[in-house]
Amino acid sequence: MDQDGVEEDMPSVTAKATKKTGENFVRIALSTDGVVPIHQSEGAGKGAWVGVAIEAPEGYEQGTFQYHFGTEASAEATQSAAITEDSSIGQGKYAVFFLNASSTAPKTHITVKWEGQEAVQYVVDLSGVQTPAVKLTGVTVSTHEMPSGVSSTAEGLSSDGSTALVQNGGTGALTHTQVASMGGGGEYTVYYTVPQAIPGGTLQFDKIARSVNGGKWNAWAMPSTTEANAGSGWWTRDGENYYFKWGTVFAEEAEGSYRLKDGGVFDYTLCFIDTDGSQDNIIATYTFQIDLSGYTITADE
Structure with missing residues (x-):
């Protein structure tokens, strides 16, 4: 997914989620069919921004979720954010995160906890994202x-x-x-x-x-x-x-x-x-x- 307000033409982003036996996290591999331009993110500076949307459980009624988002893994989700509802993503409710694929230290570790559910850890693989470098x-x-x-x-x-x-x-x-x-x-x-x-x-x-x-x-x-x-x-x-x-x-x-x-x-x-x-x-x-x-x-x- 892309950020709102981006004027440059953005390539399509494909996400593939997998979980291997013995691993305690879900791997999300992102790839693009073109170069992601360096563009401004509201409140976060310029970068080759790509988005990840994690869907809430069916019937989720809360307006917020707990999360961790950083450069290192964490089993705890201690921050709170509002869910996203956007028909361009899908018909559900989502936890949305934006990652700078041009950074030397992108935030690729995500932990999401929906109300009443166990926390789930994710690791985002940006190697398939094309950047202007x-x-x-x-x-x-x-x-x-x-x-x-x-x-x-x-x-x-x-x-x-x-x-x-x-x-x-x-x-x-x-x-x-x-x-x-x-x-x-x-x-x-x-x-x-x-x-x-x-x-x-x-x-x-x-x-x-x-x-x-x-x-x-x-x-x-x-x-x-x-x-x-x-x-x-x-x-x-x-x-x-x-x-x-x-x-x-x-x-x-x-x-x-x-x-x-x-x-x-x-x-x-x-x-x-x-x-x-x-x-x-x-x-x-x-x-x-x-x-x-x-x-x-x-x-x-």
């Missing part, structure tokens, strides 16, 4: 050298010499002392070159975020308007590209020794975000892998 091409990454043509400066982008002991796809032996000296300990640096030109215009953003090996998003408030000499060692730009660096832990210390984290293989999702203050929307993405599995860590001689 651009899949970037022409991005280059390096773990051991600065971007081509960029000089290391303290004001713009600087080189991290201590982390240059490893490179993507490389092999070799590192001592514990060497690993401990890399960044804050067991860290490598990824240098990025990101073209500014994208289909239909120029890549402009308010934040950069990344997820490594499916982990939580880590956001960085580094807008594309940041001047070339205002990066404090982390960022610069020219007329064609954005350049920046970001450190990641590849080896963890335990009982006085370092071991490779996640087998030394790191799958990245990088995204660029536009924000209106209330909603963060992904406008472009890039995925890549850093493979350091060819390195071994040995005791100091």
Whole structure:
């Protein structure tokens, strides 16, 4: 379902609900037959909003229901809202929720409790919802050298010499002392070159975020308007590209020794975000892998 007052043409949204044996929640998979545009939601900011309508039991006479709606699951439904009656949805009474499919952290966990009924948990799968996010091409990454043509400066982008002991796809032996000296300990640096030109215009953003090996998003408030000499060692730009660096832990210390984290293989999702203050929307993405599995860590001689 769509929100009232949306001027852009909205694609059709299909929902499929399933419950697997042994699971304590109902999975609702949403899909669209086209791109959901970024549009304004009354009171909730801009986003690629799609709706879920959960029908009340037949004969339900109450005008409200209890619910939970958030980024994490809850068995409790502690908030109250009015039911929705809308012939464009159906002839029944509904609990309606809107989700931003362009968010890095959409609210996908819903718990609904109708008066006199047990609470039911739902998890919404947004992977089938098409959003306007651009899949970037022409991005280059390096773990051991600065971007081509960029000089290391303290004001713009600087080189991290201590982390240059490893490179993507490389092999070799590192001592514990060497690993401990890399960044804050067991860290490598990824240098990025990101073209500014994208289909239909120029890549402009308010934040950069990344997820490594499916982990939580880590956001960085580094807008594309940041001047070339205002990066404090982390960022610069020219007329064609954005350049920046970001450190990641590849080896963890335990009982006085370092071991490779996640087998030394790191799958990245990088995204660029536009924000209106209330909603963060992904406008472009890039995925890549850093493979350091060819390195071994040995005791100091």
